[in-house]
Amino acid sequence: MSSETIESDELDIESVLGSSVERREDPSLITGEAEYTDDIQRPEMTHMAVLRSQHGHAEINDINTSTAEAMDGVVGVYTADDLDVPGEVPTGWLLPDLKTPSHTILAKDRVRYQGDGIAVVVAEENAIAHDAVAAIDVDYNRLDAVTDPKEAVEDDAPVLHEPTEDPTDTEDDEEIGTVPGNQAFDWEIGDADATDEAFASAAHTAEVDLENQRLIPNPMEPRAAMAEYKPGTEELELHMTSQNPHLHRQLMSGVLDVPEHKIHVVAPDVGGGFGNKIAHYPDEALVSWCAKETERPVKWTATRSESYLTGTHGRDHDTHAELAMDEDGVITGMRVETYASMGAYLSTFAPAIPTYLYGTLLSGQYDIPAIHCHVIGAFTNNAPTDAYRGAGRPEALYVVERMITLGAREMEMDPAEFRRKNFIPEDDFPHQTPVAVSYDSGDYEPALDKALDMVGYDDLRERQEELREEGRYLGIGFSNYIEACGLAPSELAGQLGAQAGLWESGLVRVHPTGKVTAFCGTSGHGQGHETTYAQIVSDELGIPYDDIEIVEGDTDEIPQGMGTYGSRSAAVGGSALATSSQKVVEKAKKIAAHLMEAGEGDIEFENGEFSVAGAPERSMGIQEIAGQAYLAHDMPEGIEPGLEETSFYDPDNFVFPFGTHVAVVEVDPETGEIEFENYVAVDDVGPQINPKIVEGQVHGGVAQGIGQAMYEGAVYDDNGQLTTGSMQDYTVPKAEHIPRMETDSTVTPSPHNPLGVKGVGEAGTIAAPQAVVNAVTDALQPFGVDHIDMPLSNESVWQAVNENAAADGGEPSETRRASSDRRSDGGKGGDE
Structure with missing residues (x-):
């Protein structure tokens, strides 16, 4: 590529179309001439800081702001009692029987996650605003917390959303504000009966329990907003880090009760988003309200630690999956049950992520006649979850590709050939899956063949066997991914619960x-x-x-x-x-x-x-x-x-890019160390407008996918405290951690748009995690290791080897050489 x-x-x-013309955006970005939200200055501009809960779950008994209000340079201090805001943070995607609890832009009586906003300070300088926030005294009554989605829906779990003080009666007498059992939704897709029949008649089955861990987005630029209110015209101008300015304008109009045509939203240069800057947060509504209240420009820029606490997180699934096969290894059914954490509140598009953007992709590239997916969405004492690069599709393809690998192992078949055997045939497009979507176009074998050729697959398998005789463990991991992007048409999106056209x-x-x-x-x-x-x-x-x-x-x-x-x-x-x-x-x-x-x-x-x-x-x-x-x-x-x-x-349908990624690693079972030998990505995104930009998107996506596979993971303790709240504790991969990549492509146009193009921005992130996990477990086959949850730390890999060895009554060191002899050739293997 x-x-x-x-x-x-x-x-x-x-x-001009199809040429790798240099990006015209880059000169201003690399010379410092770009203007980000925090760069914007206005006369008499003030700064806002937010007091955020230090607890994961607590009642608020009292808030004392007197010391902060008396500080020099403080323009105003405001709590929920001061805000005359008619609206609440909206949910932009509805599901049948979805529970949508109250989410005010400042917490009043209770905080439900560490970082929940309690009060704001507006001051002449940013430092003064933060000092004043530190001077506010809050009397809390700490409550028990729950951060695991499966535990959250158990009978004895702490309840996050109990009745309001003055509930409105409804026909079923359910009080407003309450979510019994913390269950946001109970959703399913597919044919449960047909899937049960497939398993009842299966000759072979495979199953796995897996976690798709919670991730914290890390765009280069934190979220920021700068608001100006013009009393003469009653107009609000808001510069902000937005992935969708019109949508932010529309949603904030409802929150603040300001007519939409009186709100002007501008997204200047934005330093990355990855889904983190889609949602409507309380912060941009707060900064706008403060600008209107003080009649002065107000700026807010999140600190990095504030971003970790309050920006929407991604993933956080607990899943049990099963695969059914006949005696020849033909897949006959798949069954998936997932508990998905929604965090403390429903973020803008959160209900869509673990449902329609997840369950509908569980057929992957495979002709699976029966699929059933059941998802429980749970409220937990964590930051809300929403879209993060891939948004539901990485979670789905991780399940699919782990199950396909385990299915191949159950059948004692080569994992590449097992995939090929179960591909949707080239002449079966458009292909209707059993989970609602119809794939537009596809031809999966050429991408697989090209990837096999690029890694030298047959030679690799031979070298893998030779190295095992020497006590070295090479692993080859496949990821045959598919993605659904360009969600459409609007009529369908509306039927699925979207509160906007697409x-x-x-x-x-x-x-x-x-x-x-x-x-x-x-x-x-x-x-x-x-x-x-x-x-x-x-x-x-x-x-x-x-x-x-x-x-x-x-x-x-x-x-x-x-x-x-x-x-x-x-x-x-x-x-x-x-x-x-x-x-x-x-x-x-x-x-x-x-x-x-x-x-x-x-x-x-x-x-x-x-x-x-x-x-x-x-x-x-x-x-x-x-x-x-x-x-x-x-x-x-x-x-x-x-x-x-x-x-x-308004397109007729989604587009469905696809591809084959292959990770080649060497694993040291004595230390758990993983070393990449190669990473190959063959992607089909239709005709390429600019191949160099496509290549860059693939590289960036794979880097984030490898970050999830090996390094990243948000961790909360039992009290709802984020213990990975900075880059010192949350491991973002550095350049040295990303392997050399070889990229190439096939071209299968989409019939659903005039350009024939398909999306590429999320492909690498969707494909990479399972490629790496499949490679590591392939390397550790001699130890009987079938699965290791991400992130694959040295400790977790070492522990999996030793736990399995202990279960088998053996010693892991019996089957390999001393690790000191392991990398005499620099990790390349053979005679290279």
């Missing part, structure tokens, strides 16, 4: 000079939209790439928009721009036919030039047409002046 980048002045119109808007404006500004409702935060979108528009219009400007992230500039998440930008946002560009061409074609006195059917368009069929000397460029469209001295009848078009593009 690797390709050299090219300068934009080396592009021609015929090659279309995207694109406006393409050709100026009188022939230059172009294209506006899109997505909101990039590192993906390279300014580059790839310009390539799309340039290709469609035949206008030079350097003549095209891309605008995102501003609700006053963009008609409407749904934002960037779920690998939707190219497939939905890019398609909106392509559709608008095509409309521009159609209008320009009418004008060209009129000006050249030809029939519209006789006009041909190629590479930015309109010409008369059979008379190529009679031609006009689209940029020249734009000038005439605004001059408007000689327009066709019924055609308005100007040259711009808008589209609200």
Whole structure:
């Protein structure tokens, strides 16, 4: 996949799409000229800091703010009693019988996780605001906490959401605010009876208990917001780290009771998101309320430790999975039961993550006739969970690919061939799965074959056997992943519970000079939209790439928009721009036919030039047409002046990228150390707009997936205290921990959008964890190790080896050489 980048002045119109043109975003980012939210300064600007609960679960008896209020430089101190805010933090995805407890923007009587907001201070300086927060005295009555989703729904678990003081009666007499047993939802998908029958008649089965651990997102830039209120016009302007400015505007309108058209949300340069900047948090509503209350600009920037406590976390599943097979190793059924932690409250899209973005992907790349998935969502005394790179799909494919590996082991088959045997056939697309979704297009064997060739699979297996004779343990791990992205159409999303449409808007404006500004409702935060979108528009219009400007992230500039998440930008946002560009061409074609006195059917368009069929000397460029469209001295009848078009593009279906990733590792059973020998990624994301950007997305995604597999994991103690609340305790992988990667691709276009593209932003994160776990357990087959939960620390690997050896009554050291002899060849193995 690797390709050299090219300068934009080396592009021609015929090659702009599919070229690795250099990212135009990078110069300002790497020279420090980019403007992030915290860089913004305003006259008389103040700073906000938030007092957050030090307990995981406690009643609030009293809050004494007098000392803080008396401090020099403090503008105001506010608690829940001071806020005249009519709305609460909203839930943007509803499920049948979903319990949605009250979530005010400041806690009043009880805190439910460490980091729950209790009070805010507005001060002249940031340091003063934080000092004043430290001076607020809170009298707590600490309560028992529960942080495990399975334990949370047990009968004797502490209840997080009990009745409010003045509950409203309902028909079933259930009091408002209460969630009996901490159960947010009980959800299932698939055919339980057919799945039970598959297991009843199975010749072979495999099963596993696994955890998909809680993760803390680590975008380079913490969350931040800067609000200004203009009393004269009653307008609120909010600069913030947002992945979806229009959605934040809409949700905050309801929280603050400010008309949507009076709120202007701007996402300036945003230093990464990974899902962490999708949700509507209390913080941006608080900073906005404070700006309105004080009639001064107010800025808030989270500290890194504050981000760890309060930003939405990801994953946190406890799962039991089973696979049924016939005597030949053909999969006949899969059964999955999952307990998913929702944290203390329901974040914006949280209910969708462990349900419709999880259960619907459990068929993976395999033709499985019967699947049943049952998910219990539980409230726990942790930070709320929501989307984190992949959002439900990594959790699903981790289950699938661990089960496929265990199924191959049960059948005593090669794991690659077991996968091949159960692939959905190439001629069975579109493929309807038993868990609701219909795959658009796919051809899985070429990606597997290419990956096998890249790692030299047959030779690797031979070397694995040779090294075992020497007491060294090589492992090869597969991940045949599939992803669903570009969630659509809006009608379907609404049926599944989304409280928003999932279309995207694109406006393409050709100026009188022939230059172009294209506006899109997505909101990039590192993906390279300014580059790839310009390539799309340039290709469609035949206008030079350097003549095209891309605008995102501003609700006053963009008609409407749904934002960037779920690998939707190219497939939905890019398609909106392509559709608008095509409309521009159609209008320009009418004008060209009129000006050249030809029939519209006789006009041909190629590479930015309109010409008369059979008379190529009679031609006009689209940029020249734009000038005439605004001059408007000689327009066709019924055609308005100007040259711009808008589209609200709503796809027919998701798109389903896929691929094969292979991890090759060597494991030292005596120390638990894991060393990468190779990592190969073959991805199929349809036609590639910019191969270098695709490659970068794969690299970044794999790095995050390896982070989960080997290093990362949020840990709470029994009192609900986050014990991994900083980078000293929560291990984010460094460059030295990420292996060398070899990347390549196959190309299977999607029929569901005009570009044929599929998403790539989350692919590596979805694929990598199980590739690594499968590799490590493959290496440890001689010790009978079938599964180790992530993260695969040296200790957990060592412990798995020794526990299994003890269970078998043997000593693990009997089957290998001393570790001092282990890496005499630098870990490469053989005679290399």
